[in-house]
Amino acid sequence: MKKQLDLTLYLVLDPLLCGGINGMINTTKIAVSNGVTAIQLRSEHEFSGKDWYYAALTLKEALSDTSVPLFINDHVDIALAIDADGVHIGQSDLPIDVARQLIGKDKWLGLSVTNQQQLKAVPWQQVNYIGIGPIFPTITKKNATVAIGTEQLTELVKLKQCPAVAIGGIDENNITNIIQTGIDGVAVVSAICGKKDIQQATLSLINKIKQVK
Template sequence: MKKLDLSLYLVLDPDLCGSPDGMVRTARLAAENGATAVQLRAPHWKKKQWLETARKLKAALSPLGVPLIINDQVDVALAADADGVHVGQDDLPAADVRRLIGPDKLLGVSVSDFSELAAVPATGVDYLGVGPVFPTGTKPDAGAALGIAGLGKLAAATALPVVAIGGIRSVHCGELLAAGVRGVAVVSAICGQPDPAQASAALAVALATALKTAPAACRLNAG
């Protein structure tokens, strides 16, 4: 599997979702209402809980055709047969992750500045997560906000598809796509919302509207 639609990328948060089962429920509702990819991120969990939840997510998402990406935990991704892995700057290097997961799974890398972008391997990475675009409370160790202009400069400096992350709401979709990204990654805009299905649908509508006026290159899915 090497095709990924980045347009609405949900990053699950165990605290906002309330429980592992809440994460699975949120992911399913989001996928049924426009989410195109789901990432499991739970930095404080033990491996057994990671694996159990990843398997439940895989079972819920596969029938909907929505890929499951595992943050950092390569062993969990392999054991659960997830569709890919996403790593940050303090995780295993992307080149090593690619060797471990093989050629067929997806690999994403987080970057926040030009030095991190320059360190991304020339081959083996499928997409970049760039941010934080705006201040965010869901990742305390996130760096300073890039803003739309900073995001656009990084997106323009790489041939890899970019998904924007960090404090994103539906009102931002138009200017983000105009800045040259392929999609948006959200956490609290869906996780912890009273109605995750409605929140996902609203984001999907905002993205579809924004795509009508976005640069032509942004209308293509990553793949």
């Protein structure tokens, strides 16, 4: 099935919160069937390269009959090995032009930005979307930068030249304020990963997004 770049509700998988690789697969299937529009495998934990490869490969298979794309965070090698739909990189990862050269022109490429200086330096012709954050304090990302809040997010949204997704501490209690900034979508981790009722958690977020849009 043809994939779509829809940032509305972007799920970043955390293997610890989800309960390992099988937990990530199960979470993905339920979340996607209830409205999640993009999946990212974020490899920040102490898994081996082989583990990440098989996790990514299994996720790709789980998404094969959907229009939802799979992004690999940081690891261009794994993205290439499984022919993922795209890659997401941070400010300290490979330079954008190098990442683009490696993955080719047909894959989607996302870049994280935190402030106006980083946003102004984005090579817009090279990226398909940006991730802005962290918006609120978060415990799911190691070495996360200081939260920027919704006011700064609003200013950055005005300056962006491509689609953008907000990330960092977003949940059902604050997602409405995030969507009201004009952002294209929201990325969540613990708002879905690790929840007892994945279906209800996903539907709650989707309904709040729809109420604003």
